[in-house]
Amino acid sequence: MNKAQPPGLAQQLRRLPAPILLAVGIFVGFILSKVVSIPTSTTPIWRSGHTPAKSRVQSRHAFQAPTIDQRARVLDLLTTLTPHYTKECTRNAQPLYTAQALERYAPLVGHKTPSRTSWFDTLGLGTEQPLRRDAMYSEHKYFFAINLYNSFDVIPDLFATLFRVAAVLGYQNVFVSIYENGSTDQTKALLRIFDALTRSVGMRVTIRTSMRTRGAFNHRIEYLAEVRNAAFVPLHELRDAENEYFDTIIFMNDILPCVDDLLELIYQSRTNNAGITCAADYMYHEELGQPVFYDNWVARDINGTALENAPFESIFHHPDSSSRFQKHLPIQVQSCWNGIAVLDPAPFYSPPHVRFRMAHIMDGECSASECSLICNDYWEAGYGRILMVPRVKLAYDSKVWDIIHPQRRNLTAIRGYSKIGGLPDNPLTDPQDRSWFGPHDRLFIDEESEPLDFASGPDYVWCWGWDGAGDLDGPDVDPIWEMMPNRSRTDDAVQVRHHRELIL
Template sequence: MPPSPSNSYQLLPVSSFPSMPRFARKGRHPSFPRIPLLVLILFPLSIALYILYKLALISNAFRTYEVNSPVFSEPFRGTGEEVEGRADEFPAWVTSDKNNVEVTVWNIKTELATRLQNMGLPESSVSCQGILSGQRNSPTFLESRYSHLFPLEEGDQPSPYISEPQGFYFALNLFNSKGIIPHLFQTLLTVAALLGPSNVHISIFENGSWDETVPSMAHFARALTALGVAHSLRSDSHSTDWSNVDRIEQLALYRDVAISSLIHYNPSDPPLFDSARAHKDSPHPTLPTDLIFINDVFVCPADILELLHQRRFQGASATCGMDWRVAPEGSLWGWLDGWLGENYRFYDNWVTRTIEGWPTRPRVDIFAELRDGIRELFHWDSSTSSLNRFRAALPLPVYSCWNGMIVLNALPFLPSHIPSSDPTSSATTPIKGGHDIHFRHGRTDQGECAASECKLVARDFWGVGEKKWVMVPRVAVTYREEAYKAEGDRLEVWPFYTEGPGSNSTLRHNWNQSSSHIPWEDIF
């Protein structure tokens, strides 16, 4: 055999090897670009990691409460102080024409708007449909619809829904709310004037705001005084560290401050309603019949009046509207805003449960922001009755709701017993309908699931027999002004459901749709 070359096992320099193609031979198949390849790999991977992250958060939350209760700081229990003294009284000309209520209300609203604008608050561009025609013999549709809520005038017929004096207790919690205040306060003044100033009590609690919320509240308090509405507007400078407290327990305490006059009712305290302004033909209320709790939302007078009307028409324990937001938004899909067309999504899915106990839509849905936010609701119930009523824009029964604004039977929040009017006696007097209900967090140490303070109110109401909870789809509120598009008697989001050719359904607002009773006898 011939000898092997001396360099047969010698390593060749790299330069001597032919260049290698990336994925295929040159000239036969084009090489695949690297950036699109990375996108194809990383995008689904990031989606998968996001889903796992969300599932881990949910799993950890349940494990935290079920296995090892979290350790929180004690919640803040302050009640603040009245803010009215921080603003000047309204000038005398505002209420000079006491015989003309409409002129007085207009003057008060104008003075308040001027003060808020001088503080730099934005003027609201939301327009609301008027309620009164100004002509007794030709009332508007809404005036006729809600007339049973208004104080009786000479010659009026008694309401078929009302057999006792009506007291309306409004409660709100605010925080850095200057963007919503100009519109919200005007709405409250309008509704208070319609319901009768002597029949209304407004309570607001704020804490920790650093914008113009507190001075705005002070001016609003002066406006309520000029109108003759009993009120309590309180503020506390304490700023909440939400990362260090049980969020639900703290929110429950803040809501309780707003209704403290109810849950701590005592006949020896100042009256809840200003009897000095009572209408001569209307009985004066002593106890409230309705608790109207409103979030920091854009809402028109007709929205509030419709919930009050439906609570009486349906014989309900509570009535709520629906709160909406524009989608998509959020860290994952928010960048698509403006690309996919206008879409509305129901906001308060965490609290709301159908009459069968289901959420109105799936709680975990990675593509939720891209779905039609209206068409997806009420598909979980085994019965189609809720879905049918929802799509027909009719009030429907639910287990629980809140949805930015709710009207509740006020009596269950009152104490079951109150002290005797005799200061020397230790005896107590029972209040019919009083059940000592208040806002609270879940009693996880007793096996109760963690839940929103608003959902637990529904649970406690059901526990004392207050089971008739109603969602009124035609009442639509939003948290952003641009999402609330009121044009006369129409809202963009409600109420008529139509299957359109596009990807999104359309809901039209038409107050002339006749109401329909809920068949409670078929439910309970």
């Protein structure tokens, strides 16, 4: 007879008590989970090989579901990838402006082999002739910093402009850092979409979001300074981890920019080796029934006087500045921000290492805006070459944008002009180009390309502070004339220390 076979492993296991079987199963599962691990991290790896810090926010807050209109808008964005409000910026630009802009911004081109059909064509800046060889490639590095809050409406235009500007400057030369916090609309959801789209075209981007808002007892300027500094975190991470330095910083608010707006600000910043270069921004004044200059809490003329929330002819108190402003010529100012500011990054990298901050109130410093204070710090650091570019007109909503960018009218029938939009030898002969709000394709004049002759800063600057003692979100103390530090009042404060000139 055959001997009985010994029970198999399965049979032996069945004879074990249930608690022991459960313990064995848990042990085996634990071992397998350690041996066969599946990576789940979605942290992106940059082309440089650096892995940025995770910025996910663990929050129990429920996100509001998008509305039907918002869902339709997102679908439209995904299928068209075009700006929403600024798509007509340069689509119908007059040919003479097209030729001027192409020549003007050619030194900014940052790719080695520009094709015959490029983003210049989408700007209305296409050309049939090859670019100059010395302007074919630039290794100038640009760091874009953006703060967003409830910005669902302007994000498509911001990103569409970033795509096109980066294509001109060279994607490899551009890094975009966005810090969003506290939004209650669909800003976070839309940022996730554009994060993926931006990476798909090879542009480096980091988007960090937070549910943080300014509390009832937080000092407004301290809070805003921290939010702005948060957008600068990758600037220092790349320096420390990659030894990567940038040559130009472009700080953007939630505005509606055109492509050539950004290119002009960069052009003026580099032409003048400027510490800070800003645009002019506008808001709608209900009583006057028209747009007026907006950011007068920060902007000061070279005499230290505040600019006015007023129409064209009444913004500047300084006569020479007012004259240049009405001719749309670059102007030296003591401080400005105005929606977009292009900064020389050297003071961020070198002592005294400027950063956004609130005033040292206990030391007697006037509690100015964090943007005013950083302008003061630039003066003290020896980078007081600050200018405003009136040609670049910015709006925060479509109502104002439509007013300050009117359509160019055919003046041939009205004035008998042989050319539309002015004469080549003097564009200012066009009444539209001389008007308060002219068309976006305003022809360039020679004076706009001439570097400014910078003077030392004023002895005193008008400061209307915010101590935060009440519930106001703006100035809440009596304005004063504040004396500026000694260095800002000397010629040394406007000497060129960081050469960023264009190759012409």
